[in-house]
Amino acid sequence: MKQTIIPLGPYHPLLEEPEHFKLYVEGERVVELDVEIGYNHRGIEKLSEGKTWDQVPYLVERICGICSTSHPMAYCLAVEDLVGCDIPKRAQLIRVVVCELERIHSHLLWVGLAGHFIGYNTVWMWAWKYRETILEICEKLTGNRNHYAMFKPGGVRRDFNKEQIDYGLERIVEMEKPIRLLTDAILDDPVIHKRLKGIGVLTKKEAVDYSALGPTSRGSGVPWDVRYDEPLDGFKDLKWKVIVQKDGDVFSKGVVRLLECFESISLIKQALVSLPEGGAIDADIREVPPGEGCGRYEAPRGEVFHYVRSDGSNMPYRHKVRAPTFNNLPTFKASCKGETIADVALITASIDPCYCCTERVAVVDKNNNEKILREKDLLKLSVDKTKSIMKKLGKTPPLYNMEI
Amino acid sequence: MDILKKSFKKSIWVFHLSTAACNNCDIEVLELLTPRYDVERFGIKLVGSPRHADALLVCGSVNAHAKPRLLEVYRQTPKPCLVVAFGSCGCSSGIFRDSYSIVGPLDKVLKEEDPDVKIVYIPGCPPKPEAMIEGIVMGLGAI
Known part of the structure; x- marks a missing residue:
């Protein structure tokens, strides 16, 4: 069956808070769901x-x-x-x-x-x-x-x-x-x-x-x-x-x-x-x-x-x-x-x-473009941080592969 | 224009949106509709689309992520419309003023879009429902 995406939000009458749901539906049934948040991040x-x-x-x-x-x-x-x-x-x-x-x-x-x-x-x-x-x-x-x-x-x-x-x-x-x-x-x-x-x-x-x-x-x-x-x-x-x-x-x-x-x-x-x-x-x-x-x-x-x-x-x-x-x-x-x-x-x-x-994390670049961080991006950020710390401390990178 | 002015004398339909708020003002807005305060007896009614609204109730300081959406909603609202800034955050960004993700208080953001925007400020954290009703009524008087 053909899959359709139904957006719910961010300013939807049923939702008190701004959040964005993507419902992937086949006919009347929801097969997958995605949540995007970030409208409430205040640092x-x-x-x-x-x-x-x-x-x-x-x-x-x-x-x-x-x-x-x-x-x-x-x-x-x-x-x-x-x-x-x-x-x-x-x-x-x-x-x-x-x-x-x-x-x-x-x-x-x-x-x-x-x-x-x-x-x-x-x-x-x-x-x-x-x-x-x-x-x-x-x-x-x-x-x-x-x-x-x-x-x-x-x-x-x-x-x-x-x-x-x-x-x-x-x-x-x-x-x-x-x-x-x-x-x-x-x-x-x-x-x-x-x-x-x-x-x-x-x-x-x-x-x-x-x-x-x-x-x-x-x-x-x-x-x-x-x-x-x-x-x-x-x-x-x-x-x-x-x-x-x-x-x-x-x-x-x-x-x-x-x-x-x-x-x-x-x-x-x-x-x-x-x-x-x-x-x-x-x-x-x-x-x-x-x-x-x-x-x-x-x-x-x-x-x-x-x-x-x-x-x-x-x-x-x-x-x-x-x-x-x-x-x-x-x-x-x-x-x-x-x-x-x-x-x-x-x-x-x-x-x-x-x-x-x-909402604890938001990434917004200078041009006001939004960016969604997936699991891979978060992992990359973490690995990069470890690398930069190692560089600062003058330690050699580990033997195992840190690339993703 | 006169017709629009006339329409403000009768039932006011409001659209509520929250832009990086702490949820408290949002709950208090809903509180207005429940039996204790029951603003529907004055004809104030919460509607599901900004295109039907006479007034926008905005809670919260505006963050970078919500700003384009706020402006989009403002553009969709028929003019003249009244914007009500709820709570300390709506008035001045409140305790979140210094945060990296906040792009400014509501009036600053909206005035970039439309210099003639009419804003009512209801301070408080959260404002009491009585204050909210009074604020909206005063705002309507000003228009």
Whole structure:
């Protein structure tokens, strides 16, 4: 059959962020898919090398507007790993509260958008109505609806007072009922079952092979969650469980997200109740010694990884970010093949992609021409760099062939 | 021209595009359509094509990769159109000002293309939905 290419994006009404999909279709079926990104590249890693350790959290929370606590959290964990300090108990629990609030609003956002993608705008309006209440709690507790600026290496910037804690507890307990209502309604809806079940299946083996992260892997029966596998300080003492579904289709990913909302509500309740009276909220890091540190944290979409390297000055020498979508994006190759065009928009949304988080590389030459780097080009760049370093150090090139 | 001016008095159709933003303003724009703020009651409606739009809602600082696309979308929008620069990034490139991949704030890029472009600035990171509604209404008043 003749193959046709259908472009999707970069400014497509269904896509919130600019990204470009090329769908290779035979008739109605998608046989291959290609993603081009780069419309959101802002050079954050380079910018962060020009900011002091305390300024970087403001920058990394602007990597993405939805995971705007996960990135600072991972960065702070990386710096704390490098310094080797302990965080006060109160600060740990405040972090848990803010992070879990973000998880609920991000998952509700996904549920709403998934409803929008299948043309079921009632779900969209309904889910976002409840999301608004969560943002209200965020605003009361942290001072802003998004971009909370709560975290700093060594602790948190602002403390919760008694009034805020009571308000947060009261509202979050109230939220359980409407979210339960929404969940039950979605899980019982025959239309949603027909649209989402058996669509875009990612098997357990494929999920492991592609190193899928977050709800994408947990929907396929792989119980990976950094909060659980590598217990973070705040989460260690609280009781919660990792939600896993087996089927790997879009529906399972949705179920994982909806059920995780309840775990998050439970975590927030436990954290707010067990918040110790008074005490420090900041470990007061004065100096960052030379060395390197890694921070891993489970963002709503999967594991966020931050790496920092210090040369002993007041700025990071190198800062590397790896966002979950970077791993989840290639799973489209497995899950989109053989599906119809109508389902592809939904499947590509099912991993809850965040292109703002993912875009770490852009190549633009002087004449403003764009260039797409394929695997071969990246390999060539890497080999050239090694060669130039060797030349600089006066070492002889290795005996084996470095040509590609 | 008078007909176009008249058309601005009624329902405004908007096209939303994001040029190297952090996604937050984009989400807040969608937030406007949901029950709490519900701008559709004022006739503000999100449309799928710039050719149908009266106003462009642009979020984010402009990077080199997105610039040609932004200009293309601007050329496709019927004139006179209102451009709304959302957030600190849209107004001044914000925290990303010094980055190598940013080619300048939105107004600078658009004024190269069309010196008479009408831009409304809504600062904030992200601006609150109330501020967004007020900004759009003020912009329409100016036209």
